[in-house]
Amino acid sequence: MLICYKQTEEKEDTEKERGDIMAENNTKELDFDRKHEEDLQRLRGLRLLDDDFMQKVFEDKACTEFLLQIILNRTDLKVLRVNGQQDIKNLQGRSVRLDILAVDAENRVYNIEIQRSDKGAGVKRARYNSSLIDANVTEPGEKYENLCESYVIFITENDIMKVGLPIYHIDRTVKETGELFGDESHIIYVNSQIKDESALGKLMHDFSCTDAKDMKYKILADRVRYFKEDEKGVATMCRAMEEMRNETARETEHAKAIKVAKGMLQSGKLSYEEIAEIAELSIDEVKALDEKVIA
Template sequence: MHEADLERIKKFRLLDDDFMSKVFEDSECAEILLKIILNRDDLKVQDVHVQHVIHNLQGRSIRLDIYAVDLEGKLYDIEIQRDDKGAGVKRARYNSSLLSANATDTGEEYNELRETYVIFITENDVLKGNLPIYHIERVILENGELFYDEEHIIYVNSRIADETTLGRLMHDFWCTDAGDMYNTVLANRVRYFKEDVKGVEIMCKEMEKMRDEVREEAKLEIIYKMIKKNYSNAEIKEFYDVTDEEIEQIKEKMNDD
């Protein structure tokens, strides 16, 4: 284990992507998160995936921090955002549209579209209303009534960590020490990855995997630039251990984008 990784793990909070993904891949933890944010004791999570990719053949694909499905078939995209730009209103709209577009099978009727929730938990008060939570719904402007299209967007402001149930959850998101957390289930999960030998080992492996992904992304970015500057396959292969087939796949992806 790298000493730097061990120090970094000690400082992790639920607001940090690397750490959040491991904690909330557990369905019980994801269920607690949704129950508190939606104020629903009856909600039951059936399936959860972290870093879930939704492909868009006509445009930009997205990677969801937490993708969950409940027993009623409702779909949830939960995003943890420390950067205000990453939680922009157009980002919420785009995620919501792709979540809906991928919620039906070919031939299904429009009225069979599943209910969707896009939830941003933000480090800062992105919407600047000094509110703990913002519910965004479509309304009929002429009479103020809800449109009821079952497409919901929610922003949670983690800066308000008061004594409400939601406020205590947001307090827990800022904690680096499991002993300071209110929610026992979340605290135990955090403690496992920070203090248990096996849990720490899992986190170290996850961080090494992420470093490999970053290196791979950096390599691809340079290959993109070399292709744009009309470097030949042979010239690219002098710099990187890639095959002609891999280079052609990169070119095809560039054309798709």
């Protein structure tokens, strides 16, 4: 009887464990389904003015070429290569992610940024992006005269300059003469609020559309339709949104770790090694934080 009771008890434990595992799997499946449905809902509402969506659409070389031809009013412009979410570093090693980085047949470099927030499109941000491009396209020992011509282009949801113009071109000039400085470093702001019947106005209209059928330019409409209606395109966007969600979670956790490490550094009670272990950071990261705290 004792043996029989023990076997029954073990069987009940096994069934309970199996039930717990099934319940956990069901919860995970429901959570996945919920997130997937949320992604699909979000995807339906995305526009080219949303940088996550814009990056995928303009990874296509033909679309980027079309975009630049309209903004720069140059039909002869030919894009050789384009990268979305391009990471480039400053001299201190800090990484900055650019929405789109493209290079044309004349070796001109283009950084295209979408900004719905006025703060993110500030003049210092434009200057910073321009300097990063110069620093990253120059090889050690290369002559400054060989610097590539560069364009930093902000497509903004609002009129950053608040003058009511569709586009603003910024180039350095000699103050005393009014002549162009000629350093071939250009900054352009495109105001998406102007949606007239000009080529640029039609482009900005398309940037504001959530449905491909409402867009004016076929080349962009086809690309938008692919990511919103084609099975493979939708799957690509859902994967991209999942990756962005995971990256955001990692960045949040890292920010928390930085905050914890700074607090421990200020207390002065623990070694770099101990702080690194507790905060789950590298020792080099902790040392770098300590230098900033001291400064």
